[in-house]
Amino acid sequence: MLIQSLAGLPAFLAYFCTAFIAIIIYLFIYTRVTHDEFELIRKDVPGAALSLGLSLLGFSLPVASAIAHAQNLVDCAVWSIVALIVQLIIFFIVRVPVPDLSRRIADGQMAPAIWLGLASLSGGALNAAAMTY
DSSP states (O other): HHHHHHHHHHHHHHHHHHHHHHHHHHHHHHHHHHHHHHHHHTTTHHHHHHHHHHHHHHHHHHHHHHHOOOSSHHHHHHHHHHHHHHHHHHHHHHTOTTTTTHHHHHTTTTHHHHHHHHHHHHHHHHHHHHHOO
């Protein structure tokens, strides 16, 4: 019975590791393009943690959807790249009404951080729902 329960373990590990690597790549690229949230978090800027955390959730939702719907690991990786691109596009769109977004978050203002984080989460939710292939 235990062996049957663990039959899916190799696939679980493969998809989980693919998602984990996608998240590391996402965080690396996103924080280079935006405003290096990790540096701001080290300086105790709560808005940076909030906006980055919500954007990570906005990225993770479509990655989870890709895992659920993917035909294989390559499929999952490709759709994870799509999710990354969508999150970057959202960042640039969110800056249109708030052009000094990065500076305001770095200065500790919460409203721009909340705006960016929730827009990232909303975009991620829509992205995940659209991955119904």
